[in-house]
Amino acid sequence: MSEYELKVATRGNHAALLPVVLIVTSINEARPTPVVKITYEDTALLQDGDKAIVQLTSGSNSVFGTANVIQELTTHFPFLAGKDSKQEAEWISQLDSLTTLDFKALDPVLQRLDAHLLMRSFVVGYSLSTPDIALWGALRGNRVAVAALKKGSLVNLTRWYRFLEELCPWTSAAVESMNAVAKEKKVAKSKEGASYDIALKNTENGVVTRFPPEPSGYLHIGHAKAALLNDYFAHEKYNGTMLLRFDDTNPSNEKQEFEDAIVEDLALMGIKPNKMTYTSDYFDELYDHCIQIIKQGDAYADDTDKETMAAQRWDGLPSKRRDLSPEESLAHLEEMKNGTPEGLRWCIRAKISFDCPNKAMRDPVIYRCNPAVHHRTGSKWKIYPTYDFACPIVDSMEGVTHALRTIEYRDRNPQYQWMLDTMKMRNVQVWDFARMNFVRTLLSKRKLTKLVETGLVWGWDDPRFPTIRGIRRRGMTIPALREFILKQGPSKAVTNFDWGLIWATNKKYIDPIAPRHTTIYNKNVVKTTVTGGPATPYSEEKPRHIKNAAVGMKKVVYSSSIILEQEDVKLFKPDEEITLMNWGNAIVRKVTTNAETGIITDLELELHMAGDVKKTEKKVTWLATEGQDLVPVELVDFDHLLTKDSLGEDDVLEDYLNMHTEFREEGLADCNVADLKESDIIQFDRKGYYRVDRAYSPGKPAVFFNIPSGKSK
Structure with a gap:
């Protein structure tokens, strides 16, 4: 549980809100799990007295207002404070002047910041500090300031602004999350919920989307959102084309079984791709592109071990192989292609940057050796492209116009664009959306696979699994699944949904048509004699659903010998009138209890059909033990x-x-x-x-x- 809670009035001035929201986000980003809970309130003010739009609470202590909350956060989280506290405090004091929408008042502040950043990468000192985050947030939340930056005259400020955005990709995500939450609260007030009524850019020449699952597992509910979103934009919004492309670039994990299941699950959701393709259809072309990028000097062969490479990328250090000549790298690529022992040691890396603030840009691997047999191409290939290399190239080759990617790929979007630019290929519009997460639920394919392989679950269709097959086996209907996902809209807010929300949607579909039946638990079942009941059992035809005659009829058997559940009978009082559901009232006349165990063994009821069922407190289920085979x-x-x-x-x-x-x-x-x-x-x-x-x-x-x-x- 979070020790602190930040409440935010989302209808307040965003130039005053965002500095605090982003500082809190930076705190949470620095910890394994969030330590400050952020709650968004659909209001303009949290406290009228001092016009506060942010509130930080810890225990019984609450602090209001942007400056006060930042000071409190700096006190509790010392890493936020830099070496020059005086200069930092001075810049934090400028936040209030950045909240105005009057350009004449705002311009002098922007000019001062621009001049200050002439020879600087950071506002204070030589590393990221609280003023950088706070000032960036204030600018981002002020539409007049954003417009001024777009004009290009504030060269130093614009450079710093973009640098911060690249250095801290979570800033933009946090802004969009806050905005999306505010929008979703408005949407929740309408019965129809959200929709995907949002325009994509550059659609005048048509829309082609793609859903690119890896055939290494079954589709889960997170994939369902991606699939439905691609289907919506292609087939409903723009009358375009949707491709189903299997990203089959890792033969160690892929099976025909998974491929078939994905096709079937998409069909169940009503998704009909216009065409089905495979990344493996383009292995020859991708290999040629790999040769090209090496010859250009934009990629190199590397035999650095996995652990060292990860450490170097994290620390921003170059590989010792980074300056290999294209000829040397091509020779190693040939060894890799042949799957030789020497080739197995090597990989190919894009030569982008070894120390870019965005770690996704630090010379990612684009080809690796794998001697496993591919389920489609067999033993033809011993090397395979990574997703990050293959995806943008194949997107461009297949005519994809809009690549819809979940927001966790945002750091890799510059990498996607770099591949296209470096290979001089047709551009593809990238559009982000948030994946759907659920509380207490695994969506990691690797972790789900582990549970299957260790036998902790029955299989991929286990009713505890978030796979499409798992939730269907639990009782989820496809119409309810579609409605719930479509109601979320194309939100970019990363949210952990409670499962109760989607099951409540499902109930709307099953309740009107689910036949009603009766069952009694076996444990300590109570044998009951009904005085005044029928001398011989008889049956009547009753509606299977009292509110829906179309569901049909069922046989209800009446007898003087029935069974009730122990937990119900324990609550009966002597001479109390109770209701036997779908029969009538009865009066409790005798209860027989085992003196040693306290368990009720027998019950005698007296039928009282003249009784009013509306006046009884207890209404219980029962089953006749004669006249039917239970x-x-x-x-x-x-x-x-x-x-x-x-x-x-x-x-x-x-x-x-x-x-x-x-x-x-x-x-x-x-x-x-x-x-x-x-x-x-x-x-x-x-x-x-x-x-x-x-x-x-x-x-x-x-x-x-x-x-x-x-x-x-």
Whole structure:
């Protein structure tokens, strides 16, 4: 749990809001897990007295106002303070003057900053400090200041502004997240929710999108958003083309099984790509491009070991092989292509920069050796392009006009553009959107694979998994899935959704059509005699859904011998009138309890059909034990696989695995349940919605998976 909370009035002046929001974001970015929770309030002021639009709370202590909150943060997080506190404080004091929208008042401040930055990369000292972040935020939140920067006359200030944006890519993401949250709160007030009604740039010559999954696992709910978004822009918004391209560049992890499943899952979601392609279709062309980029001097061969390379990239140090000649690098590429022992030691790296502030630009690997057999090309190739190299090139070659990428790729967007520019290829418009995350849920394919391979789950269609097949097996309907995802819109706000939201959407679809049935738990079931009940059992045809006649009819059996659940009977009082659901009222006449265990073994009720069901406190389910063959059932419920809402980078998966996630109850159900088929969705009265995972057969109970309704338990 976060020790601090920052509340932000999103309708306040953004030039005053953003300095604080970005400083807090920098604090959270520096920690394995966020330590300051940010809450956005849809209001103009948090406290009228001092016109505060930001509030920092720690325990019972609260601080209001931009300057006060920054000072408080600097006190609690000393790393925010630099070596020259006096000069830093002076620049922080200028924040208020950057909130005005009067250009005449704003211009002198901008001119002063521009002059100050003439020979400087940072506002104070020789490294990033709090004034840099705060001043950048104030400028970003002031539309007049942004317009002034675009004119190009403030050369030094513009250079610094862009440098900060590249150095700290999370700044732009934080701004967009705040703006998106504010917009989403407005959208939430409408019944229709969000939509993808947003214009892409440069659409006058048509729109071609692509969905590029790797066939190394099953589609999960995060992929579903990407697929639906590409489908929407291509087929609904612009009447364009959508490509399904399998990024099959890692033969060690890919299988035909996954490819087939992805195609099937897309079809289930109503997504019909115009064309299906493979990155492997372009292996020859990609190899030629690799040769070209080496000859240009824009790539080199490297045999630095993986650990050393990672350390050098992190520290901004050049590889000892960085200055290899193109001829030497091409010779090593040939060894790699042939899969020789020597070739296996080498890779090819783009020669972009070894010390760029954006670490994604630090000479990324673009080709690596892998002798594994490819599921499509067999043993033809021993080298394969990385996604970062292949994706922009194939996008350009296939005529993709708009590459939709999740926001975690934002740091790699300059890399994407560098590849196209360096290869002198047609440009592709990159458009970011936030992936959909859910609390206590893994979306990492690598971690999901680990759970499958270690046997902690049943497989990729495990109902605890966020895969399309997993949530469908749990009882999610495709229309509900589509509605929920489409309602989120093309937001760039990174949000951890609660599963209750999507299951509540699902309930709207299943409740009107789910047949109603009855089941009684076996454990300590109470045998009950109903005085005044029928001398011989009889049955009546009743609606399977009281509000929807189209669902059909079911057989309800009445008898003087019935069973009730132990937990219900324990609450009965002598001579209390209760309601037997779908029958009538009855009066409790005798309760027999085992003196040693305290368990109720027998019950006598007196039928009272004249009683008013509206006046009884307790309404219970029951089943006749005569006149029908009760169906043995297993009711299965599940918990989340994780014990923590969101894993941080340093969190060890095994430390947060929930080892008790499956709960089974045996019971008996009414005779109609014997006719249910696999995947049927029903409601057991007073228990909830269920999907048939295994239909009943003689000797084998029917198995039902509980479908969450969106309510907290």
